[in-house]
Every structure is written in C-alpha cells, then in structure tokens.
Amino acid sequence: MTHFRRSSDREDNIPSMKFNTPINFTLLTDLLKSYGDVDEIVFKSHFSFDEHRIAEICRESGRLSGHLQLHHPGRNAIEIAAQLGISVQKDTWEIAGGKVIYFGECSHNPSVIRLNAGIIRQLSELMNQWAGESERQWFSEDKILEVAAAHELYHLIEHHVHGPAAELGAHSFARQFTGLPFSPLLYHVLLAHLSKGEGFKYK
Numbered sequence: 001m002t003h004f005r006r007s008s009d010r011e012d013n014i015p016s017m018k019f020n021t022p023i024n025f026t027l028l029t030d031l032l033k034s035y036g037d038v039d040e041i042v043f044k045s046h047f048s049f050d051e052h053r054i055a056e057i058c059r060e061s062g063r064l065s066g067h068l069q070l071h072h073p074g075r076n077a078i079e080i081a082a083q084l085g086i087s088v089q090k091d092t093w094e095i096a097g098g099k100v101i102y103f104g105e106c107s108h109n110p111s112v113i114r115l116n117a118g119i120i121r122q123l124s125e126l127m128n129q130w131a132g133e134s135e136r137q138w139f140s141e142d143k144i145l146e147v148a149a150a151h152e153l154y155h156l157i158e159h160h161v162h163g164p165a166a167e168l169g170a171h172s173f174a175r176q177f178t179g180l181p182f183s184p185l186l187y188h189v190l191l192a193h194l195s196k197g198e199g200f201k202y203k
C-alpha cells in the first residue's frame with residue numbers, strides 16, 4: 001500500500017494473473033493465529049518502534065475509528081470516503097514488473113483512493129479455496145476492498161501518508177474500523193507468499 005505513483009509502466013489491458021503456489025492448511029492456520037494477535041504484538045515484529053509508540057499509534061487510530069463510526073453509523077469505508085468527497089476508483093495495476101503489488105493507494109488534491117481491484121479479486125479467489133468455511137468471509141472480495149479502502153482513508157483523513165508510522169496507523173485503523181479479526185498485514189503476507197509462485201506474473 002503505497003501512495004500514488006502514477007506508474008508509467010501501467011497497462012490498460014493486463015491479463016489476469018494466476019496463482020499457482022500451493023498453501024498448506026497448517027501454514028494458513030498458523031498465519032491466522034499469529035496475525036490474529038493484538039496489533040501491539042503483531043506490529044512488534046514488523047516495525048522497529050518501541051512498544052509505547054506502537055500502543056500510542058494504535059490508540060490514536062482506534063479513536064479515529066470510533067469517531068467515524070459515531071458520525072457515519074452503519075457506513076463502510078468506501079461509503080464514508082464518498083461522503084467526504086473522496087473519489088474511490090477501482091483499477092488494476094502493477095508496479096516493478098508485477099513484483100511489488102499494492103492493494104491501494106491514495107493522493108491529495110483532489111482526494112482519490114485507488115483500489116487495486118484486480119489483485120484483490122485474485123487474492124480473494126485463491127483464498128476462497130484455502131480458507132476454511134468460517135474464515136472465508138474475511139477473504140471475500142468486498143471485505144478486502146473495504147479493508148484496503150479503510151487503510152487509504154486513514155492516510156487521507158490523518159494527512160499521514162509517508163513512513164512506517166503512517167503504515168502502522170493505517171493498518172491498525174483498517175483492522176479496528178472493519179472489525180477484521182486479524183491484522184490486515186496478513187493480506188500482504190499471503191500476497192507475498194502467493195506471488196513467489198511461478199504463475200504469479202502478468203504475462
């Protein structure tokens with residue numbers, strides 16, 4: 001999840017990708033368990049902040065989440081973005097030859113959130129095969145879109161876009177706001193894992 005680089009290598013008709021890497025259920029179960037831990041624990045292994053700073057960022061993103069839920073009851077992140085005049089676009093793009101792939105990005109002036117709907121659909125379709133019945137709802141296309149939109153919404157509302165603290169806050173906000181039972185970092189880990197497969201390339 002990065003922030004607006006209108007990549008010059010973008011193509012308009014990118015064929016769909018194929019994931020071929022097998023995932024075994026033990027791995028997925030382990031990942032769900034470790035990323036299902038509280039953010040303060042999950043982030044310790046991903047970010048080099050001390051725990052007080054992590055806790056502070058998580059608290060702040062929790063406050064924003066509560067604030068938005070209070071003032072936009074029953075609305076998801078995409079709907080709130082629309083209410084705030086932020087344009088939400090769904091698109092498919094690749095960066096760096098398909099190796100670095102983001103779920104979303106955002107820009108100010110005008111405020112735009114772009115969601116990488118192509119990659120989200122691919123991840124969702126694959127996870128639909130691997131996730132257990134009770135977990136599948138967290139990997140639906142709509143759910144991942146919503147989480148990705150919440151992540152970018154945080155960046156735009158907080159004017160906090162660059163750097164690890166902004167990422168930490170955005171992930172924490174997205175989890176709290178959407179009620180995801182694990183850190184959205186799991187989506188990235190799964191994507192990274194799947195993308196190691198030979199088939200995960202634009203051809």
Ligand SMILES: [Zn+2]
Nearest residue numbers: 001002167170
């Ligand atoms: Zn981000």
